[in-house]
Amino acid sequence: MSAVLEANGLGKRYGRNWALSDCTVTIPSGHVVGLVGPNGAGKSTLLNLAVGLLKPTAGGLEVLGGRPSDDAAQLGRVGFVAQDTPTYAALSVADHLQMGARTNPSWDRQLAQGRIARLGLDPKQKSGKLSGGQRAQLALTMAVAKRPELLLLDEPVASLDPLARREFLQVLMETVAEDQVSVVLSSHLMADLERVCDYLVVLVASRVQLAGPVDDLLASHRRLIGPRRDPATMPGNQIVIESSHTDRQSTFTVQTDDPILDPSWTVEEVGLEDLVLAYMGQASTSARPFRPTIGLVQ
Amino acid sequence: MIEFHLDTHSGVAPYLQIVQQVRRALRLGLLHEGDQLPTVKDVVARIAINPNTVLKAYRELEHDGLVSARPGVGTFVTRTLSDPSLAAHGPLRQDLQRWLTKARLAGLDDESIEALFRDCFRTALERGIA
Amino acid sequence: MIWLAWRQVRTQVFLVVGVLLAIGVVLATTGPHLVHIYDTVIKPCEAKPNCGNVGTFSNTDRFLQSVSLLLLIAPALVGMFWGAPLVAREFENNSHRLIWTQSVSRMRWLAAKLGIGALVTVVTVGLLSLMTTWWFSPIDAFSNNSLTPSTFDRRDVVPVAYALFAFALGATAGLLLRRTLPAMVVTLFGFIGLRYVVEDYLRLHYMTPLKISAPFNPLNPGLTVGRPGGLQSSDQVVSQETVTGTGRVLSQNGNIGPTSGEVSVSNSGTVTLRGVGPCQGHVNNSLKATGRVSQSVQQSGSGTTHVHARSGGAIEQLNQIVSACSHKYGLRDIVTYQPLSRYWPFQMYESAIFIVAGLVLAGFSLWWLRRRMA
Numbered sequence: 001m002s003a004v005l006e007a008n009g010l011g012k013r014y015g016r017n018w019a020l021s022d023c024t025v026t027i028p029s030g031h032v033v034g035l036v037g038p039n040g041a042g043k044s045t046l047l048n049l050a051v052g053l054l055k056p057t058a059g060g061l062e063v064l065g066g067r068p069s070d071d072a073a074q075l076g077r078v079g080f081v082a083q084d085t086p087t088y089a090a091l092s093v094a095d096h097l098q099m100g101a102r103t104n105p106s107w108d109r110q111l112a113q114g115r116i117a118r119l120g121l122d123p124k125q126k127s128g129k130l131s132g133g134q135r136a137q138l139a140l141t142m143a144v145a146k147r148p149e150l151l152l153l154d155e156p157v158a159s160l161d162p163l164a165r166r167e168f169l170q171v172l173m174e175t176v177a178e179d180q181v182s183v184v185l186s187s188h189l190m191a192d193l194e195r196v197c198d199y200l201v202v203l204v205a206s207r208v209q210l211a212g213p214v215d216d217l218l219a220s221h222r223r224l225i226g227p228r229r230d231p232a233t234m235p236g237n238q239i240v241i242e243s244s245h246t247d248r249q250s251t252f253t254v255q256t257d258d259p260i261l262d263p264s265w266t267v268e269e270v271g272l273e274d275l276v277l278a279y280m281g282q283a284s285t286s287a288r289p290f291r292p293t294i295g296l297v298q
Numbered sequence: 299m300i301e302f303h304l305d306t307h308s309g310v311a312p313y314l315q316i317v318q319q320v321r322r323a324l325r326l327g328l329l330h331e332g333d334q335l336p337t338v339k340d341v342v343a344r345i346a347i348n349p350n351t352v353l354k355a356y357r358e359l360e361h362d363g364l365v366s367a368r369p370g371v372g373t374f375v376t377r378t379l380s381d382p383s384l385a386a387h388g389p390l391r392q393d394l395q396r397w398l399t400k401a402r403l404a405g406l407d408d409e410s411i412e413a414l415f416r417d418c419f420r421t422a423l424e425r426g427i428a
Numbered sequence: 429m430i431w432l433a434w435r436q437v438r439t440q441v442f443l444v445v446g447v448l449l450a451i452g453v454v455l456a457t458t459g460p461h462l463v464h465i466y467d468t469v470i471k472p473c474e475a476k477p478n479c480g481n482v483g484t485f486s487n488t489d490r491f492l493q494s495v496s497l498l499l500l501i502a503p504a505l506v507g508m509f510w511g512a513p514l515v516a517r518e519f520e521n522n523s524h525r526l527i528w529t530q531s532v533s534r535m536r537w538l539a540a541k542l543g544i545g546a547l548v549t550v551v552t553v554g555l556l557s558l559m560t561t562w563w564f565s566p567i568d569a570f571s572n573n574s575l576t577p578s579t580f581d582r583r584d585v586v587p588v589a590y591a592l593f594a595f596a597l598g599a600t601a602g603l604l605l606r607r608t609l610p611a612m613v614v615t616l617f618g619f620i621g622l623r624y625v626v627e628d629y630l631r632l633h634y635m636t637p638l639k640i641s642a643p644f645n646p647l648n649p650g651l652t653v654g655r656p657g658g659l660q661s662s663d664q665v666v667s668q669e670t671v672t673g674t675g676r677v678l679s680q681n682g683n684i685g686p687t688s689g690e691v692s693v694s695n696s697g698t699v700t701l702r703g704v705g706p707c708q709g710h711v712n713n714s715l716k717a718t719g720r721v722s723q724s725v726q727q728s729g730s731g732t733t734h735v736h737a738r739s740g741g742a743i744e745q746l747n748q749i750v751s752a753c754s755h756k757y758g759l760r761d762i763v764t765y766q767p768l769s770r771y772w773p774f775q776m777y778e779s780a781i782f783i784v785a786g787l788v789l790a791g792f793s794l795w796w797l798r799r800r801m802a
Contacts, residue, residue, distance in 0.1 A: 075530065
């Protein structure tokens with residue numbers, strides 16, 4: 001399975017502030033990848049680096065086997081929707097499609113016009129007068145109509161109402177089903193990511209904390225509830241991600257590949273949101289960056 | 299044609315929910331032999347979920363012998379859920395009612411009963427899958 | 429990409445062209461009227477001694493003033509309102525994240541925007557300059573002052589060159605600063621700066637200036653129009669100097685007289701030309717405080733100047749002493765100037781300076797963009 005994105009020690013610095021540091025992750029193709037983390041974690045930075053809008057300060061990055069640049073061929077393979085889905089407010093919907101057709105050799109005119117018609121957008125309407133949801137749909141159409149191999153979406157639904165969000169994801173999933181395009185979608189809304197993502201990358205404090213297929217992540221983490229216990233006494237094959245204690249009881253979120261045999265534990269599965277929260281919490285309290293031991297399952 | 303929906307709070311994996319909904323439809327007679335299941339594209343366009351989830355569900359149904367995928371055409375029902383299972387419902391229901399009475403007498407409240415059942419059910423499921 | 433660049437400026441261009449056409453209509457209807465005035469009033473007036481100034485005529489016409497003013501500020505407006513937002517606005521709206529992820533290189537994007545903008549600038553400012561020059565042509569023919577700064581920079585080709593430079597400056601500032609307002613400020617001051625430097629220090633030296641000289645006349649210091657020597661009203665003076673017989677510069681502005689620093693009178697009444705030597709004759713100091721000199725200057729039809737001086741007191745004495753003294757030391761006035769015949773070469777030189785500056789900025793922008801986002 002080839003990788004759509006391969007980062008190696010990737011870093012980006014603004015002045016003295018590292019927006020992204022020591023980012024090493026390989027994202028395989030054929031997935032809808034959720035890029036999740038708190039605001040300011042570096043999600044936007046990573047996506048902008050991947051599409052060539054930013055130049056790395058350190059490390060290497062390869063997207064679809066090539067370096068992100070403003071080479072026309074490379075740009076044609078990657079569709080991008082930036083945060084808050086910017087468009088040219090004074091230009092109409094039809095103008096935007098014209099722009100797409102004239103600046104992308106691989107533009108599929110029929111697909112673009114068909115989508116706009118199905119979405120019920122008025123081609124003559126200026127994009128500044130569209131609602132947030134409609135603008136997001138327009139931006140998505142622009143990214144999809146050039147038939148890319150990879151779609152990068154930077155928090156495209158963050159400022160949309162629930163209905164517009166749902167409609168956006170419906171159209172996005174339909175595109176994935178139809179064209180087999182890989183998607184990397186950044187968001188801090190776990191509910192959306194749980195629905196559509198089958199691969200997850202957790203980015204906290206400008207570092208990758210966790211990466212892997214959702215099914216594997218869920219299968220290899222458990223919540224253990226039992227009598228009060230020191231985390232250091234936990235067996236070696238159970239890595240404690242998060243722990244909380246009362247005077248009588250301890251709750252641990254552990255990562256393990258083996259079954260939990262100790263009968264004193266109540267074992268529960270961990271939901272995706274809780275899992276991400278556990279890694280986010282652990283990242284903010286630990287002194288050194290946590291190196292995830294979950295490898296890429298190919 | 300049937301329609302799927304996703305319950306995000308049920309704790310049941312999405313693909314399993316789809317499997318269950320197909321099975322229920324078969325049981326209730328909403329789906330007959332030869333009927334076509336909605337295409338992956340149609341399913342995800344209605345409920346925004348990952349296409350792989352739908353594919354996984356359809357694959358499992360195919361593995362169970364309930365549906366068959368014809369490339370380029372669609373996924374079609376090959377047999378309905380066997381009626382014989384309906385016959386087993388009666389005695390099973392009685393067994394369950396007896397067990398519930400026992401649990402009540404032992405002093406378990408609603409939540410304990412449900413937790414106990416869920417735990418056993420899940421463990422059995424895991425063993426069954428592994 | 430060219431389509432997009434045009435589409436983005438289309439509305440503004442139509443607006444501006446509309447305004448220009450409206451101006452054009454007004455000029456077209458009043459232009460012939462102006463020629464009529466020239467033929468019936470001004471030309472015959474030239475023959476008479478009591479003509480009065482056509483300059484007065486042109487200065488009181490408000491519409492004339494406005495059109496001239498418009499052409500003066502047009503290049504700055506182009507730079508601030510077309511150049512500065514060209515790139516800066518895209519950054520402010522984040523639309524660069526949309527267009528730079530389509531399959532065009534950034535250099536092609538910028539080149540298209542600069543190219544369309546330059547074309548639009550040439551057409552609009554060129555049209556305005558064309559109309560203004562045509563409309564002013566009878567006045568210019570009469571005034572013969574086309575090399576004067578306030579005329580030279582508002583005729584023919586140079587306004588277009590200024591506008592192209594201002595546009596390039598605005599675009600570059602917008603690219604580097606990424607914000608429209610600061611870019612507009614930088615553009616305005618940068619443009620004014622270069623215009624000032626070129627106009628005050630470079631323009632009069634595009635070609636080696638011509639020189640004429642005449643003996644120094646203390647009663648009418650400096651070479652002025654009409655004096656024998658050949659200086660004409662259409663010539664643009666670069667500098668004036670009064671030099672001694674040995675060639676040493678005595679004064680830069682042609683005024684050596686009792687009130688200037690070049691003449692000193694001692695307590696005993698001895699007059700000295702400072703730095704040159706003593707003069708013959710004494711001033712009666714008791715008369716120093718009194719005395720007035722009044723002069724009346726008449727311009728005759730042939731262009732010569734007659735000076736009538738009414739005498740009075742010590743000043744008069746001093747003037748006569750200085751006059752003989754300057755003759756003794758061979759003082760001469762030398763005027764360096766540029767003749768009107770060099771108007772067109774100068775338009776070309778100045779245009780070239782601004783166009784080249786604009787091209788350098790454009791080239792820098794393209795290079796900078798390429799380097800920054802490899």
